[in-house]
Amino acid sequence: MVGKTLYDKVWDAHVIRQEDDGTCLLYIDRHLVHEVTSPQAFEGLRLAKRNLWRVDSILAVADHNVPTTGLEKGITDPVAKIQLDTLDNNCEEFGITEFKMGDPRQGIVHVIGPEQGATLPGMTVVCGDSHTSTHGAFAALAHGIGTSEVEHVMATQCLIQKKMKNMLIQVEGQVAAGVTGKDIVLAIIGEIGTAGGTGYALEFAGEAIEDLSIEGRMTVCNMAIEAGARAGMIAVDDKTIEYIKDRPFAPKAEHWQQAVQAWSELKSDDNAVFDKTICLKAADIKPQVTWGTSPEMVLPINANVPNPQNYSDPVKSQAIQAALDYMGLEADMPIEAIQVDKIFIGSCTNSRIEDLRAAAAIAKDHHIADNIKLAMVVPGSGLVKRQAEAEGLDKIFTQAGFEWREPGCSMCLAMNADRLEAGERCASTSNRNFEGRQGQGGRTHLVSPAMAAAAAISGHFTDLHES
Amino acid sequence: MDKFTTHQGSVIPMDRPNIDTDAIIPKQYLKSVKRTGFGVNLFDDWRYLDAGEPDMDHSKRRINPDFILNNPRYSESSILLARENFGCGSSREHAVWALTDYGIRAIIAPSFADIFFNNSFKNGLLPIVLPASVIDTIFTELSATDHYDLVIDLQQQQLKTPSGESYQFEVDKFRKYCLLNGLDDIGLSLRHTDAIRAYEANRKKAAPWLFAS
Numbered sequence: 001m002v003g004k005t006l007y008d009k010v011w012d013a014h015v016i017r018q019e020d021d022g023t024c025l026l027y028i029d030r031h032l033v034h035e036v037t038s039p040q041a042f043e044g045l046r047l048a049k050r051n052l053w054r055v056d057s058i059l060a061v062a063d064h065n066v067p068t069t070g071l072e073k074g075i076t077d078p079v080a081k082i083q084l085d086t087l088d089n090n091c092e093e094f095g096i097t098e099f100k101m102g103d104p105r106q107g108i109v110h111v112i113g114p115e116q117g118a119t120l121p122g123m124t125v126v127c128g129d130s131h132t133s134t135h136g137a138f139a140a141l142a143h144g145i146g147t148s149e150v151e152h153v154m155a156t157q158c159l160i161q162k163k164m165k166n167m168l169i170q171v172e173g174q175v176a177a178g179v180t181g182k183d184i185v186l187a188i189i190g191e192i193g194t195a196g197g198t199g200y201a202l203e204f205a206g207e208a209i210e211d212l213s214i215e216g217r218m219t220v221c222n223m224a225i226e227a228g229a230r231a232g233m234i235a236v237d238d239k240t241i242e243y244i245k246d247r248p249f250a251p252k253a254e255h256w257q258q259a260v261q262a263w264s265e266l267k268s269d270d271n272a273v274f275d276k277t278i279c280l281k282a283a284d285i286k287p288q289v290t291w292g293t294s295p296e297m298v299l300p301i302n303a304n305v306p307n308p309q310n311y312s313d314p315v316k317s318q319a320i321q322a323a324l325d326y327m328g329l330e331a332d333m334p335i336e337a338i339q340v341d342k343i344f345i346g347s348c349t350n351s352r353i354e355d356l357r358a359a360a361a362i363a364k365d366h367h368i369a370d371n372i373k374l375a376m377v378v379p380g381s382g383l384v385k386r387q388a389e390a391e392g393l394d395k396i397f398t399q400a401g402f403e404w405r406e407p408g409c410s411m412c413l414a415m416n417a418d419r420l421e422a423g424e425r426c427a428s429t430s431n432r433n434f435e436g437r438q439g440q441g442g443r444t445h446l447v448s449p450a451m452a453a454a455a456a457i458s459g460h461f462t463d464l465h466e467s
Numbered sequence: 468m469d470k471f472t473t474h475q476g477s478v479i480p481m482d483r484p485n486i487d488t489d490a491i492i493p494k495q496y497l498k499s500v501k502r503t504g505f506g507v508n509l510f511d512d513w514r515y516l517d518a519g520e521p522d523m524d525h526s527k528r529r530i531n532p533d534f535i536l537n538n539p540r541y542s543e544s545s546i547l548l549a550r551e552n553f554g555c556g557s558s559r560e561h562a563v564w565a566l567t568d569y570g571i572r573a574i575i576a577p578s579f580a581d582i583f584f585n586n587s588f589k590n591g592l593l594p595i596v597l598p599a600s601v602i603d604t605i606f607t608e609l610s611a612t613d614h615y616d617l618v619i620d621l622q623q624q625q626l627k628t629p630s631g632e633s634y635q636f637e638v639d640k641f642r643k644y645c646l647l648n649g650l651d652d653i654g655l656s657l658r659h660t661d662a663i664r665a666y667e668a669n670r671k672k673a674a675p676w677l678f679a680s
Contacts, residue, residue, distance in 0.1 A: 016666045019640075023639065037559065040500065048653070079498040123677065130558040144582055145585075146585065149585070156656045156663065158663060160652055162639065194485060195552040195578055198552070228552065251676035251679065256676075294485050318483075319484055415497065432489065435490060437489050
């Protein structure tokens, strides 16, 4: 008998019914909700006089719009305030558990879900946010949905879905010191492209993935969407179970052993068949820096910016030229010669305690360079912030000239006051370098937390191995 | 949801790959709690020369004369033609709402990002996937004439060009049914309430920890 992939197993366990064209009704275990993509869904429920199917499946938090400084003044942006108040009111009206601003458990939805143990292996997890793929690090089938689907899950506890194809991404061997989950996933995106995973559920495997901490695995799965795949998954191992144990929403006493036993099955069978397999050698992966306006426009730190004249495909050549123009870069210039103006350490990709520790280790006993206008550290949650402060990381950052902020999505998408001005260049630990993503005319280079801290100290990108 | 049966319209050529949802509707407009009114901010960063904010009078802003949507030829257009991986990035359905609010009924590209593709069908916007070679042909034909209308027939899954050429496209049976009839799929799913309840009862036995809170 043909074996099943991890994705096959979780998918099969959630199919309620299947139409003859393959369209399925898929049961959803966990629904994470935030302020930006939910108001229209709640409004839709009210208009149709529908109620929530299962209120205990929902966990809500405000993250995209929240300010990261001056919280004592409240929300000063009146448009953002309406949206944040709307979430509070909707959660109250429908009886949904919400971590409000000021609650130490508040933070970025993809940080707090796992932190609370609300994300568990084998679950289906959805959220009106494309980076829901993050939760796949726990062998959950987790993906972003639009607002119509948010409303659909609220009303029915289901999604209408067709099964995706299976892709295995095998990262063989061990990475060199200083190479992180972020570098691994950027290298994968560089290899398969931003549409390489379209239509697939990715499974990340191999020694380099197994070696990653759970937080490193979250970083990898987080950016599956940047490879075009809605979902990325990693098999359960002892680290997964250890991470979940005793978290507030984790299974308790009588259920814990039962759950752990069920979770041990959550890996692809040895004879599972994948529609596509990609192999990378971990030893070949160097710290990565994006140079363009798509995450696939990425190179190792010691490389030079590409030259459009070297590409015969006119669509590709034009895209490179357009990216160089937008980014204000010269063809063939060394990545290490790129000077930056701002530093952003944060986002659902890289704002967890290990990320902050890695950045602090570089920043310790140094100071940001004179050309850096602003370097900010935005912890992923109130609890991450509290932990970092207990370890003295906040002092290391502030002494080095960084600003230590309150938790939220912040300058990853710049919905709040944290943003780039036109022409400003940022070393950012976030996930998207699209035009205007961090502010109209802003220029984003995606890197790991350690590489961002190193750029802050040097004023330009620099190879950690050589510094 | 608006029905989609047949549609005839002129085509806006956007000759670039990876048009992302941040470009389609920039983040500052996501603060709205409504589904409507996004059309004026479709492609905001490209369409206007000044920086836009939600509470502005957008009719008074400086338009970018070089951006294709501002070319008078395309002022009545309702079909968008683009390169691969259209709609990549964020899951924001606001991107689809901005396109439909502007008046776009169909988008033709060699490939779409999964979440955007899905969101389109929920709002009566038809994404049509055609081979890159056909897309090339349409770009070329369009640039050689002053007026270029396409006719889309969803029932027949067919697209006709002014030269009389016709191309077949794929669409899932269920999605086609919903679009042709303008159906709300929540209502359709709730017909299966008994099946959902039965699934939940079984799941509760097999994995009780998922229902413990």
